[in-house]
Amino acid sequence: xxxxxxxxxxxxxxxxxxxxxxxxxxxxxxxxxxxxxxxxxxxxxxxxxxxxxxxxxxxxxxxxxxxxxxxxxxxxxxxxxxxxxxxxxxxxxxxxxxxxxxxxxxxxxxxxxxxxxxxxxxxxxxxxxxxxxxxxxxxxxxxxxxxxxxxxxxxxxxxxxxxxxxxxxxxxxxxxxxxxxxxxxxxxxxxxxxxxxxxxxxxxxxxxxxxxxxxxxxxxxxxxxxxxxxxxxxxxxxxxxxxxxxxxxxxxxxxxxxxxxxxxxxxxxxxxxxxxxxxxxx
Amino acid sequence: xxxxxxxxxxxxxxxxxxxxxxxxxxxxxxxxxxxxxxxxxxxxxxxxxxxxxxxxxxxxxxxxxxxxxxxxxxxxxxxxxxxxxxxxxxxxxxxxxxxxxxxxxxxxxxxxxxxxxxxxxxxxxxxxxxxxxxxxxxxxxxxxxxxxxxxxxxxxxxxxxxxxxxxxxxxxxxxxxxxxxxxxxxxxxxxxxxxxxxxxxxxxxxxxxxxxxxxxxxxxxxxxxxxxxxxxxxxxxxxxxxxxxxxxxxxxxxx
Numbered sequence: 001x002x003x004x005x006x007x008x009x010x011x012x013x014x015x016x017x018x019x020x021x022x023x024x025x026x027x028x029x030x031x032x033x034x035x036x037x038x039x040x041x042x043x044x045x046x047x048x049x050x051x052x053x054x055x056x057x058x059x060x061x062x063x064x065x066x067x068x069x070x071x072x073x074x075x076x077x078x079x080x081x082x083x084x085x086x087x088x089x090x091x092x093x094x095x096x097x098x099x100x101x102x103x104x105x106x107x108x109x110x111x112x113x114x115x116x117x118x119x120x121x122x123x124x125x126x127x128x129x130x131x132x133x134x135x136x137x138x139x140x141x142x143x144x145x146x147x148x149x150x151x152x153x154x155x156x157x158x159x160x161x162x163x164x165x166x167x168x169x170x171x172x173x174x175x176x177x178x179x180x181x182x183x184x185x186x187x188x189x190x191x192x193x194x195x196x197x198x199x200x201x202x203x204x205x206x207x208x209x210x211x212x213x214x215x216x217x218x219x220x221x222x223x224x225x226x227x228x229x230x231x232x233x234x235x236x237x238x239x240x241x242x243x244x245x246x247x248x249x250x251x252x253x254x255x256x257x258x259x260x261x262x263x264x265x266x267x268x269x270x271x272x273x274x275x276x277x278x279x280x281x282x
Numbered sequence: 283x284x285x286x287x288x289x290x291x292x293x294x295x296x297x298x299x300x301x302x303x304x305x306x307x308x309x310x311x312x313x314x315x316x317x318x319x320x321x322x323x324x325x326x327x328x329x330x331x332x333x334x335x336x337x338x339x340x341x342x343x344x345x346x347x348x349x350x351x352x353x354x355x356x357x358x359x360x361x362x363x364x365x366x367x368x369x370x371x372x373x374x375x376x377x378x379x380x381x382x383x384x385x386x387x388x389x390x391x392x393x394x395x396x397x398x399x400x401x402x403x404x405x406x407x408x409x410x411x412x413x414x415x416x417x418x419x420x421x422x423x424x425x426x427x428x429x430x431x432x433x434x435x436x437x438x439x440x441x442x443x444x445x446x447x448x449x450x451x452x453x454x455x456x457x458x459x460x461x462x463x464x465x466x467x468x469x470x471x472x473x474x475x476x477x478x479x480x481x482x483x484x485x486x487x488x489x490x491x492x493x494x495x496x497x498x499x500x501x502x503x504x505x506x507x508x509x510x511x512x513x514x515x516x517x518x519x520x521x522x523x524x525x526x527x528x529x530x531x532x533x534x535x536x537x
Contacts, residue, residue, distance in 0.1 A: 034372060149391040156382040159372050166335055166361050167439065168387030214419040216373040 004239075013128040014245070018231035020136045021192040021201065026224030027147050028185040029206030030216070031178065034158055038203055040077060043092035044179070045186045045198040047073035047099030052120050052195075053106030062120065063135060067187045069099060074179035082172065123194030123246025125235060132191050139184045146181060150174070155216060192231065193246040204253035205230060208260045230256060287349075288313045288443050288473040289334060294343035296329050303329040307343070307498045311490075313442075316469045318488035318504060319477045325495040327477040328364065331445050334475075335361055348442065357387070360441030360472075362432045364448050370421060376431050377403065377416040383438025406434045410464060426457025433464065443473045450480055462487050481506060 005011045032041050051069030055062030073095045081088040107114050119127055128136075147154060156164040157174045165171045189198045209223035234249030289311040296304045304326040311317050319327050332338045334345055336353040347355040377400075384399040407413040410430045420428065429449050436444060446465070450458040462483060465474055469489075478484050484491065485504045493500040 034369070150389055152382075152385060152393050152395070153389055155374060155378065156385055159374055159379065159382070160363070160368055162335075162337055162363060162367075163361065163382065163435070164385075165337065166356055166359065167382070167385050168357065169385060170389055173389070210373070214371075214373045214421055215375070219373050 010126055010128075011239075013130070013133055014125045014235055015232070017125055017128045017133060017136055017192055018235055018249075019228060020133075020140045021189050022205070022227030022231050023224050024140050024143050024185045024188045025201050025205055025227045026209075026222075027143060027220050028181055029202045029227075030209065030220045030223050031147075031154070031158065032182065032202055033206045033210060035178070037178075037182065038199065039089060040092055040179075041182050041186070041202055042199050043077060043096040044070045044074045044183055045190075045195050046096045048183075048186055048190065049120070049195055050099040050102030050106065052117065053103035056115055057106040057110050061131070063132060063187060063190065066120070066190055067183065069102075070183035070186050071180055073099060074183040075176060078176050078179045082175070119194070120190055121194050121196050122244060123190070123192050123197060123249075125192050125231075125245040125249070126238075128191050136188045136191070139188050143181050143184055143188075146177065151217075158216075193249055197246050197250045200250040200253055201227065201230070204250075204257045208257045211260055211264050226256070286313070287311060288315065288347065289475070290344075290346045290349075291334075292344040294330075294333060294345060295341040296326070296333050296338060297341045302496065304333070304494075305497050307494070309492060309498060309501060311443075311473060311475060313348075313473055314469070316465070316474045316487070316489045317476065317492060318484040318490070319475065319492045319494055320479065320481060320484060321494040321499075327494050328447050330494060331361070331447055331475070331477060334445065335359060357439070358442045360436030360439050360444045362429070362436045362444070362446040362449050364451065365425070365428050365432060366451070370423075370428065372420060374420055375416070376407075376412065376418050376420060376423065376427075379420060379431055380406065380434045380438050383435045403434070403438060406437050410434045410437075411460060424454075424457070425452045426454055426460070429453055429457070429461060430464075433461070437468075441472060443475070444468065445475045445477075447477045448479065449476070450478060450483070458483070 005015060032038055048066035048070040051065030051067065052062040053065075054069070055065030058065075077088065077091050077095055080086065080091045103117075107117065118124075153164070153169055153174065156167070156169060157171055161171050164174075185202070186195075186198055189201055193201050205223045205227040206219070208226050209219045212222050213219050230253040231249055234252045235245055237243070237252065238245035238248040287310045289309070291307055291309040294304055294307040294309075295302065303324075307326075307330065319330065321327050329338065333340050334347070334352060336356055345352040348358055380403045381395050381399060384395055384403070386393060404413060404416065407416055410433055412427055412430050412434070415423065415427060420431070423431065433446070433449065436446075444465075449461055449465075453461065458480075465476065466487065468474065476484070476488060485506050488504045491500065491502065491504040491506070492498060
């Protein structure tokens with residue numbers, strides 16, 4: 001595969017998009033897991049399907065439509081959640097299905113044969129174009145800049161939002177900003193693993209990193225590294241045995257998460273046993 | 283008039299949807315006072331603190347802090363929340379948590395804590411007795427250590443008024459005594475409002491007592507009389523869940 005990587009442009013694009021996806025997953029995934037925003041991220045991701053359908057119908061780049069829809073969904077869910085009056089999971093569910101329904105409707109309204117949307121739904125890292133790559137690079141740079149620049153404010157906000165509010169930190173702004181960053185992350189991930197599988201790549205590296213360290217910065221770094229391992233290995237597996245790349249990446253991520261979980265549980269059990277044995281000694 | 287008080291509350295009502303949480307509360311807290319607030323679960327104690335802090339919208343009434351708008355003067359207030367609402371597994375160290383008390387208002391891009399900030403935090407940790415745990419992750423702290431960390435974080439904001447929401451809940455007896463000792467010392471320089479279920483300790487700690495059960499049932503000297511308790515808790519069995527049943531049950535002649 002390494003020889004082919006130097007030979008073929010599409011493999012270079014795939015490799016680079018895997019790296020970019022790992023960076024945004026590593027950073028935003030940790031925040032999503034800690035802030036318990038996994039289902040909200042799922043809602044934002046699925047709403048983007050409406051934008052893809054609109055892009056095809058109106059004749060503009062579907063990924064731009066995906067970003068517009070997911071950003072609007074992020075801000076809409078955030079606004080309704082903040083204003084209260086209804087459960088956020090209800091709003092998430094409604095946005096989730098509305099986005100999918102609009103996507104189906106827009107594709108239905110298209111004249112002629114409907115396009116193949118499986119690359120958006122399940123990802124197709126091997127079909128990432130230069131234009132996709134430029135968009136992914138821009139969004140990754142923005143996400144990294146925003147998180148690094150406001151790292152201490154993020155830390156205070158994520159640990160205790162009330163205290164941060166009392167300190168005068170603009171927590172409402174941070175919340176909306178975070179939701180827009182999640183929308184950006186979703187767009188970066190759509191071409192790699194697709195709308196349906198986004199949640200696995202958002203959570204598996206971050207949750208696995210959470211079992212390896214209890215330092216926020218290190219957790220993000222470990223999560224980025226794990227994401228890279230999952231993406232590149234998944235890409236390699238899909239190349240070698242000729243299966244769908246998005247599915248290979250997600251299955252590998254989930255298997256690795258459970259492996260780390262099992263190893264950690266066994267290690268903890270052995271440690272507890274050792275302590276118990278030592279305590280029993282006279 | 284309100285300028286004489288640390289907190290001046292006029293006819294305060296707060297609703298959650300259609301449900302009233304606090305109705306018509308009038309309460310003045312003098313500068314330097316140590317006020318204890320007790321009451322049954324759902325009596326509005328935490329709601330009152332959050333209203334003072336401007337964290338929840340009020341339905342009617344007025345709150346001022348040191349004679350000024352409560353929202354504007356919020357920087358004068360230190361707050362210790364109930365630790366049950368916080369994520370104790372969050373990946374952050376004790377030192378990092380207390381340092382957040384030194385964050386600037388608004389947003390501060392590329393903000394780094396100064397060595398002066400770190401020095402003052404270490405001094406605070408020493409004062410509350412957890413200096414040796416500075417670099418420990420919060421997931422490794424006991425209940426008492428966690429509460430002391432939250433008190434240190436509130437003190438890092440250099441407050442004139444300290445609000446504490448059940449700081450001795452889920453804390454062992456030794457830590458509870460240390461926290462009460464620390465609060466008594468802090469009261470020499472700042473006004474304290476303490477929400478607690480700890481009826482046995484509160485009378486001996488505070489200088490004034492307020493009893494809240496939706497409305498202000500009592501506000502005055504800290505001695506808990508049978509009449510005060512009867513007015514506050516209509517059902518003595520309720521108190522068993524609050525962890526201090528014996529004295530109150532005896533007061534009610536149930537034991």
